[in-house]
Amino acid sequence: MNNFILKIFLYLLATLFISEFLIRIMKLTNEVPHRKINPIGLQTYISNQQGYFNNNNWKVNDFGFLGLSDINSENQLMIIGDSFIENIMNPIECNQGSNIKRILGDKYGVFEVGRSGITMIESLEFMKQLSPKVNPKLVLIYLSENDVLESISNIKRLKDRLQINVRTKKIEKVILKYPLLKKFLYEFKSLYYFYIKGGFVLKMKHENSSNYEETNNNHLIKSLFSILLENYDFSNVLFIVHSSNKFIDNLLDDYKLENIKIKFSNSNWFMENDSHWNCIGHRKVSELITETIQNKFINYNL
Amino acid sequence: MLFNSIEFLLFLATVFILYWFVFNKNLKCQNLLILIGSYFFYAWWDYRFLSLIFLSTILDYVIGLNIPKHTSQRKQKLLLWCSILFNLGVLGFFKYYNFFIESWIDLFNLIGYEIKSVWTLNLILPIGISFYTFQTMSYTIDVYRKKLKPTKDFISFAAFVSFFPQLVAGPIERATNLLPQVLKKREFNYKQGVQGLRLILWGMFKKIVIADSLAPIVNEIFKNHQDFGGGTIWLGVIYFAFQIYCDFSGYSDIAIGTSKIFGFELTSNFKFPYFSRNIGEFWRRWHISLSTWFRDYLYILLGGSKGGRFKSVRNIFIIFLVSGYWHGANWTFIFWGLFHSILFIPSFFFNTNRKYLRSVAGENRIFPSFRELFQMGSTFFLVTIGWVFFRSSDLISSMNILTKMFMELKSPEIKSTGLYLIAFLLIFDWIFKHNEREVLNFKNTLLRWVIYIFLFLSIAYNYLNYSIEEFIYFQF
Helix, strand or coil, X not given: CHHHHHHHHHHHHHHHHHHHHHHHXXXXXXXXXXXXXXXXXXXXXXXXXXXXXXXXXXXXXXXXXXXXXXXXXXXXXXXXXXXXXXXXXXXXXXXXXXXXHHHHCCCEEEEEEECCCCCHHHHHHHHHHHHHHHCCCEEEEEECHHHHHCCECCCCCCCCCCEEECCCCEEECCXXXXXXXXXXXXXXXXXXXXXXXXXXXXXXXCCCCCCCCCCCCHHXXXXXXXXXXXXXXXXXXXXXXXXCCHHHHHHHHHCCCXXXXXXXXXXXXXXXXXXXXXXXXXXXXXXXXXXXXXXXHHHHHC | CCCCCHHHHHHHHHHHHHHHHHCCCCHHHHHHHHHHXXXXXXXXXXXXXXXXXXXXHHHHHHHHHHCCCCCCHHHHHHHHHHHHHHHHHHHHHXXXXXXXXXXXXXXXXXXXCCCCCXXXXXXXXXXXXXXXXXXXXXXXXXXXXXXXXXXXXXXXHHHHHHCHHHCCCCCXXXXXXXXXXXXXXXXXXXXXXHHHHHHHHHHHHHHHHHHHHHHHHHHHHHHCHHHCCHHHHHHHHHHHXXXXXXXXXXXXXXXXXXXXXXXXXXXXXXXXXXXXXXXXXXXXHCCHHHXXXXXXXXXXXCCCCCCHHHHHHHHHHHHHHHHHHHCCCCHHXXXXXXXXXXXXXXXXXXXXXXXXXXXXXXXXXCCCCHHHHXXXXXXXXXXXXXXXXXXXXXXXXXXXXXXXXXXXXXXCCCCCCHHHHHXXXXXXXXXXXXXHHHCCCCCCHHHHHHHHHHHHHHHHHHHXXXXXXXXXXXXX
């Protein structure tokens, strides 16, 4: 029996070693940057990491983000958003910042704060914390329905997201979820490959559980907006709203928060097997908003 | 629970550890573990139908114990018929009830009486029912025939009926083979364990890599056969021949291999059937546990070949028709059985059906002779024609497909990459054609390990990247 078990163990070890080698050589898994909680309690990436995703190389800048990092320009723009702005799945040339800069010209400086899973309140916190360093004249915050809902811990507590309890008006502390396990998985590529391909999912029952229950959260969303208006300065903020709902759209208008609503009509804006924009989608969105940005800068400089 | 799933691997590892490391000293505990494990394995799919297995187990256990107690032949026969009627009744109700009703309605409609279908029921076919009912029936029949002494140990008997490796798709075990093994103390045997793991690996490869890769192409061609030319349909039918072989023999290999690591030896179910040189040999190599079941419990009961030529031919027809019907409540299966009986009867008349009882094609040679190649090719050709009936959704589709295959010959319109997989399979099968239990047992250690790792990685890659199909024989 001992010999039997030993042979199985050796066989699995050899198979694991070879699969690890093959996965690395063939780049079958994407690399994801490791995260940290910065001194002010916000989640960023650990600086100066490098890797590849969909065969595109990425690098984390000194601020802990993947995108453009111009600061203190005369025409400084700050762009904040979730995975759409982080855009790890496309080359950096397809980022919103790169597209806007290409259209507006090099006299504009762009600083991108993109991180997957960012919430609305987290975007505003980043704006508050980074504005003294970046000095933006205009801040673009890309917003979707999820970013709003995930800001409210009363709807669903997500420990790895910055959230606010709209009843107590207190910001909930962020923790990194399973940091050691994630580190282990990212380093052990064959296990990571197995994980991302759903190999660990047991197939007894497939439950289509959505993130949120179909309850009406509108009163909570309204409370969130009231709190945000009390605590943040929106004078130079332009919301770019995508994948939203009517209630949030109306709320932005009612509170006179400047916004552009992006309506999607074309499926070739999106990546295959992924709900994110591809390079065409990014270009189209940036084309839709640059005129407004340009006008804002003209008004600002006047 | 599917063999080709991660949950089965976890389940198998857990039961293996408990079986050999925790309950090793106690046979009763080991058998209880097999029983609980088997019920858990079945319940993972649908716990409601466990009651059917349990009922069948209790009934045959009680009947088995009572048959020898009666000295009167009539009473013994009555008990036997109780078991047969119950098992066939359950099988008939769940599997054939709707078919009978619909066939009657169709018949009445044909002669001009319009009948509305209010009698059909929305029944779910309990998985594995065709297999375990035959297994328990074999027990009572063998006890009645005095080939086997009934067991008093209920746990062991229940473990025999529900033994998880072969519960849902065979091999259909005889009580004379499996029950004594359940009742006897088992010792771990290294050679048997290694052989078992090799069979599991090879079975998984056949199922996940070959059968599941061919399945989408086959499904597309059979579903939209009207859109394809003869060449593509030929390719689809050949792919199906190998899909069903790899699917079912893959399952059997995993079942036999899994049993081996627990110290059991199951009946062989496949012995490289596509290397058969005539139809008689094919039926000795394809789904062996079912064909021998019908031979021993039905053909011989009907008189076998003892009552003259006419009676023998009648019995052969019956066996093939019942065998076809066993696969499902559809006329296509009955035609498949009928087609095979027509293929078989000439060899019965010319006494060639018992040819090649012991030998294999290419015996003691690396390559087969031209004569053998022709024989194997023509047998495969005929069997493949039969698969058209088996795979089609109805008889009209079968006829349309056959017409296209022979009347609209064009070169295939789809990629024939599946042929590389088939070639790979045939090479491996040919190398180990002498003993189906010794697959992958290459003499060179390095080569053996390289092949083990290659197979494992291919399985993992296909499992993670392509859709995983249920085993075809689960529906029977």
